[in-house]
Amino acid sequence: MTMITLPAIMDRTSADALVSHLDRSMAPGVSVILEGSDVARIGLSGLQLMLSAQQTAQARSAMLEVHPSPAMISAARVAGLAEIFRWAQSA
Amino acid sequence: MTNEEIQGIFFLECEEALALAEEGLMACQSGTADGETVNSIFRAVHSIKGGAGAFSFTLLQAFTHKFETVLSYVRDGDLALGDRLTGLMLRAFDVLSDHVASVRGEGPSPDDEAVSAELEEVAERAAAGLPIEEMTSDDVGAASVTAAADEASADDFGLDFDLDDLMGELSLDAGEAAAMEAAAAEVERRLEDGEAVVAVASAPVTDVTDMSSLPISASLHGWHVALSFADGALANGNEPLLMLRELGELGGSCLSVDASALPSLDQLTVEKSWLSWEFALPASVTRAEIEDVFDFIGDDCTLKIEEMEALPGSGPVSVTLPAYPPVAAPAPAAVMASVPAPAPAPVIVQPAAEVKSAPVPVAPLKEAAEQIPVPASAPPPSSATVPATASSAPRPVSSVGQTVRVDLAKLDRLIDTVGELVIAQAMMAQRLGHNGAAVTDEMGMLDQLTREIQESAMSIRAQPIGSVFSRVPRIVRELESSTGKKVQLTMSGESTELDKTVVERLGEPLTHLIRNAVDHGIETPEQRIASGKPAEGQLHLSAEQRGGRILISITDDGAGINREVVLRKARERGLIAPDAQLTNEEIDNLIFAAGFSTAQQVSNISGRGVGMDVVRQNVKDLGGRISIESRPGEGCTFTLALPLTLAIADGMIVTVGDQTVVIPLTHVLESLRPEEKDIDGIGQDLMVLNNRGRFLPIVPLSNATGARGALTNPGEGVLIVVDTEGHGQAVLKDEVRSLVRVRRLNLLGVWPIKRQFDVVFCRNVMIYFDQPTREKLVARFADHLAPGGHLYIGHSERVSGPAQQRLELVGNTIYRKVEA
Numbered sequence: 001m002t003m004i005t006l007p008a009i010m011d012r013t014s015a016d017a018l019v020s021h022l023d024r025s026m027a028p029g030v031s032v033i034l035e036g037s038d039v040a041r042i043g044l045s046g047l048q049l050m051l052s053a054q055q056t057a058q059a060r061s062a063m064l065e066v067h068p069s070p071a072m073i074s075a076a077r078v079a080g081l082a083e084i085f086r087w088a089q090s091a
Numbered sequence: 092m093t094n095e096e097i098q099g100i101f102f103l104e105c106e107e108a109l110a111l112a113e114e115g116l117m118a119c120q121s122g123t124a125d126g127e128t129v130n131s132i133f134r135a136v137h138s139i140k141g142g143a144g145a146f147s148f149t150l151l152q153a154f155t156h157k158f159e160t161v162l163s164y165v166r167d168g169d170l171a172l173g174d175r176l177t178g179l180m181l182r183a184f185d186v187l188s189d190h191v192a193s194v195r196g197e198g199p200s201p202d203d204e205a206v207s208a209e210l211e212e213v214a215e216r217a218a219a220g221l222p223i224e225e226m227t228s229d230d231v232g233a234a235s236v237t238a239a240a241d242e243a244s245a246d247d248f249g250l251d252f253d254l255d256d257l258m259g260e261l262s263l264d265a266g267e268a269a270a271m272e273a274a275a276a277e278v279e280r281r282l283e284d285g286e287a288v289v290a291v292a293s294a295p296v297t298d299v300t301d302m303s304s305l306p307i308s309a310s311l312h313g314w315h316v317a318l319s320f321a322d323g324a325l326a327n328g329n330e331p332l333l334m335l336r337e338l339g340e341l342g343g344s345c346l347s348v349d350a351s352a353l354p355s356l357d358q359l360t361v362e363k364s365w366l367s368w369e370f371a372l373p374a375s376v377t378r379a380e381i382e383d384v385f386d387f388i389g390d391d392c393t394l395k396i397e398e399m400e401a402l403p404g405s406g407p408v409s410v411t412l413p414a415y416p417p418v419a420a421p422a423p424a425a426v427m428a429s430v431p432a433p434a435p436a437p438v439i440v441q442p443a444a445e446v447k448s449a450p451v452p453v454a455p456l457k458e459a460a461e462q463i464p465v466p467a468s469a470p471p472p473s474s475a476t477v478p479a480t481a482s483s484a485p486r487p488v489s490s491v492g493q494t495v496r497v498d499l500a501k502l503d504r505l506i507d508t509v510g511e512l513v514i515a516q517a518m519m520a521q522r523l524g525h526n527g528a529a530v531t532d533e534m535g536m537l538d539q540l541t542r543e544i545q546e547s548a549m550s551i552r553a554q555p556i557g558s559v560f561s562r563v564p565r566i567v568r569e570l571e572s573s574t575g576k577k578v579q580l581t582m583s584g585e586s587t588e589l590d591k592t593v594v595e596r597l598g599e600p601l602t603h604l605i606r607n608a609v610d611h612g613i614e615t616p617e618q619r620i621a622s623g624k625p626a627e628g629q630l631h632l633s634a635e636q637r638g639g640r641i642l643i644s645i646t647d648d649g650a651g652i653n654r655e656v657v658l659r660k661a662r663e664r665g666l667i668a669p670d671a672q673l674t675n676e677e678i679d680n681l682i683f684a685a686g687f688s689t690a691q692q693v694s695n696i697s698g699r700g701v702g703m704d705v706v707r708q709n710v711k712d713l714g715g716r717i718s719i720e721s722r723p724g725e726g727c728t729f730t731l732a733l734p735l736t737l738a739i740a741d742g743m744i745v746t747v748g749d750q751t752v753v754i755p756l757t758h759v760l761e762s763l764r765p766e767e768k769d770i771d772g773i774g775q776d777l778m779v780l781n782n783r784g785r786f787l788p789i790v791p792l793s794n795a796t797g798a799r800g801a802l803t804n805p806g807e808g809v810l811i812v813v814d815t816e817g818h819g820q821a822v823l824k825d826e827v828r829s830l831v832r833v834r835r836l837n838l839l840g841v842w843p844i845k846r847q848f849d850v851v852f853c854r855n856v857m858i859y860f861d862q863p864t865r866e867k868l869v870a871r872f873a874d875h876l877a878p879g880g881h882l883y884i885g886h887s888e889r890v891s892g893p894a895q896q897r898l899e900l901v902g903n904t905i906y907r908k909v910e911a
Contacts, residue, residue, distance in 0.1 A: 012325055012326075012361055015361040016361045016362070019356060019359050019361060022356055023356035023357050023359075026356060043325075043330050043331075043332055044325065044330065044331045044332050044364060044366070045325060045361040045362070046361075047332070048353060048359070048361060048364075048365055048366065049359065049361055051350060051353060051412075051413075052353050052354065052355060052356050052359045052413070055353070055355065055412060055413050055415055056355040056356040056357075056415060058415075059414070059415035059416060059417050060417075061417070075332055078332055078335050078336045078339060079332060079345075079348065080335075080345030080347070080348040080368060080408040080410065081348060081350075081408075082408075083407055083408060083410070084348075084350075084410050084412065
């Protein structure tokens with residue numbers, strides 16, 4: 001199991017730093033937990049990363065579990081993606 | 092937001108863009124540039140151009156356009172980066188900086204004629220497929236100055252590229268026209284078929300399809316907005332989510348999202364916007380209001396706003412997800428995982444990534460669908476879901492803006508008040524102490540909180556030193572070209588913060604030191620090679636915080652200070668006695684003497700001897716110190732030690748014999764009562780303290796202050812270890828009395844002090860003022876003294892003016908305020 005704590009600000013810089021880390025973590029059968037409760041601000045870069053991670057995990061048969069913060073849920077709603085993310089109910 | 096405020100934001104963005112461009116250009120110069128570097132320079136210049144156009148700064152806009160054209164050729168690989176081109180780009184950057192300064196009202200409009208002509212020339216060459224290296228600098232001069240003479244040769248290749256260019260434009264126009272027609276035809280066909288379909292026209296950057304020509308219903312019930320963001324939008328600092336949020340605030344609801352182009356993690360570039368959206372907005376909103384949301388993003392957003400007959404009911408957002416082939420199994424057949432929006436009808440969405448490569452709208456739908464395999468288990472949107480209206484989303488304050496602009500006067504008032512608070516707190520603690528009250532936990536807490544408030548208030552005024560450092564590369568470039576020396580500049584600690592006033596006043600001394608290092612320190616390439624060094628000199632500029640001070644150092648790897656020459660010059664000019672024996676350090680410090688210069692020839696850069704003494708004075712005025720460390724043949728380091736803030740300084744009151752002295756706490760590392768074993772004698776008078784293995788010279792404070800009856804045996808007194816840029820020094824004094832705080836007060840400005848004073852010491856200050864000012868000051872003192880309070884002035888001063896009625900002389904230079 002891999003647990004990754006998402007940074008407070010999920011902007012281009014931090015999303016960029018996370019891509020390869022997430023990519024390496026997503027192996028078939030591996031369980032990956034993204035702890036997002038610290039995320040106070042998330043931009044489109046961050047949301048795109050979350051969506052790509054979700055779809056990638058599915059394609060690779062990895063198990064992804066995301067615990068979003070209110071800021072993440074709000075951003076997803078703004079972007080019209082609220083129903084698409086299969087995130088855990090509470091942060 | 093007023094126009095000025097918006098313009099202010101543009102200027103801030105210009106600063107950021109210039110810094111980015113400069114960073115990129117430095118990489119080009121050092122040979123570490125890649126495709127992305129040039130791209131980032133291009134984006135920076137492009138964003139300045141956009142803003143310049145919006146605010147009608149035509150000169151700036153025209154110049155950025157020429158610069159951008161050349162950059163686009165470099166980016167596309169039509170021009171190879173060489174010394175010549177890099178040099179041109181750097182010069183163009185300098186002119187661009189001047190243009191920006193000019194529109195900000197900080198300087199005259201620069202003369203960009205020569206650089207503009209060269210940029211145009213290079214762009215023409217690139218368009219003609221000619222390499223830039225073939226053109227000598229003589230050619231450029233001739234081309235820009237005597238255009239007529241070059242006409243014949245220009246014609247030689249002019250025909251070729253002009254035609255090609257023209258053909259290119261024509262074919263592009265044809266392609267765009269075809270795209271428009273195809274789009275219009277497709278939409279019309281679907282409309283005839285009874286489908287209320289709206290096509291997303293994705294033009295290559297500019298708006299191609301004018302949808303207003305399409306047949307639409309006269310009854311307007313809302314707007315359909317389709318948008319996607321160009322590749323560079325995020326990199327240019329735009330945040331699409333903020334715009335989507337604003338659409339939500341206008342009453343918009345998201346109809347669909349196309350995420351089909353979003354790559355899997357192994358291919359994901361987060362800097363690109365991979366999604367595109369469709370929103371529905373109510374008719375109560377005007378088209379202009381919608382366009383306003385995207386006002387500042389310009390070409391980075393492809394926006395299509397159309398009228399629609401009916402607003403869709405609230406329903407789930409249709410999202411087209413990307414689907415990646417399962418790792419083990421081959422990809423299944425292609426199906427769009429799109430769920431149609433309930434009303435008015437389905438919407439055609441096109442992958443954002445296709446924008447550039449697919450000038451014909453609508454058509455790529457099929458291609459896109461074919462490329463997308465079915466997702467293994469794309470979650471169907473639940474029917475009982477909350478509509479994705481952004482207006483229903485909570486709106487955290489932080490997302491609106493990360494900064495607040497505050498009038499400096501307001502800020503200073505806050506800092507003054509905090510200063511008062513600090514003093515009041517200290518006075519209370521002192522009074523409690525005098526009355527024998529034990530220091531309670533509450534007092535400790537109050538002290539801690541007061542300090543925190545003080546530090547927070549100070550940090551508001553703090554600015555990163557990078558704003559000063561950012562000017563340095565240009566200074567070095569100019570020096571390189573005027574001296575013929577080669578200099579590699581490196582910087583560190585740009586994010587170190589210090590007081591705004593210090594940052595603002597640091598520019599001048601720093602410029603002097605940089606000029607000095609390049610002009611005097613670093614040798615010519617020939618000299619360097621002869622002494623076995625690389626031809627290119629190194630210059631390092633660094634900033635760091637150490638204790639309560641900021642250390643800024645400028646290090647070069649030049650020849651160092653030639654002490655023989657310095658000593659000879661100093662003797663020649665009578666700065667020192669002919670037989671004076673000086674230590675190396677003392678010799679080095681002679682360069683700070685007024686009127687000192689060792690330069691053989693006075694250049695227009697330095698050598699007039701009006702530099703270093705002014706530098707030292709500037710640094711002193713800021714409450715700082717400057718020191719030199721010279722290594723003959725290896726280089727030289729100048730270190731500036733500056734206070735973090737000028738507003739408040741903590742002090743330690745100590746008693747030395749019959750005197751009381753305040754030592755600024757920023758200099759104090761520690762105070763201790765030494766044990767006998769820690770003290771060693773060296774020679775006749777000197778004593779040193781073994782401070783955890785470091786030997787520090789002990790300097791009796793009475794030597795400096797002339798105090799009588801002071802202790803001489805370090806074992807009996809208290810030693811204070813003070814910081815002098817890395818060299819510690821222990822100061823001996825009798826007793827640490829208490830801590831006081833010392834603040835600056837402008838006697839003629841507005842006094843932040845609200846309370847009345849029991850005593851005012853103002854000795855030998857009034858002598859510097861004229862008579863009316865003295866009288867005014869005396870009146871102020873009288874106003875601020877409590878009845879019966881005392882005023883102490885200097886021996887050569889006297890109390891004058893109307894206020895002397897309120898002050899009675901009670902002793903030599905001592906007055907008492909008459910009881911009311």
